[in-house]
Amino acid sequence: MTDSAHETFGEVRARLDEIVEEVRDKNLSLEKSLDLYEEAIKLGNRCAELVDKPDFTEAEAALARETLQSEAQPSNEQADEEAAQEPHQEA
Numbered sequence: 001m002t003d004s005a006h007e008t009f010g011e012v013r014a015r016l017d018e019i020v021e022e023v024r025d026k027n028l029s030l031e032k033s034l035d036l037y038e039e040a041i042k043l044g045n046r047c048a049e050l051v052d053k054p055d056f057t058e059a060e061a062a063l064a065r066e067t068l069q070s071e072a073q074p075s076n077e078q079a080d081e082e083a084a085q086e087p088h089q090e091a
Contacts, residue, residue, distance in 0.1 A: 009050045012043050019043075 006012040019036050022028060028036075056064065 006043065006046060009047060012047050012050065016040060016043050016047075 006015055019040050023033060023036055
């Protein structure tokens with residue numbers, strides 16, 4: 001199975017787990033170990049791509065935007081509490 005056949009993070013991770021098991025075999029040749037190492041590097045890069053570009057549905061993306069916006073804007077109660085905790089400075 002080549003790295004291009006791995007479309008999801010779970011598939012990539014499963015293949016990486018297989019590679020780890022293969023590399024643990026003491027009878028593995030140096031050439032095969034290097035081939036597995038190269039494949040693991042490619043798979044690691046694929047994982048980074050998958051993490052950097054999440055595949056959200058439009059509804060999930062809208063919900064994520066709403067959540068980020070609501071977390072970025074403190075509520076009036078939070079702002080009042082923060083103002084009450086700040087030391088008052090006299091002019």
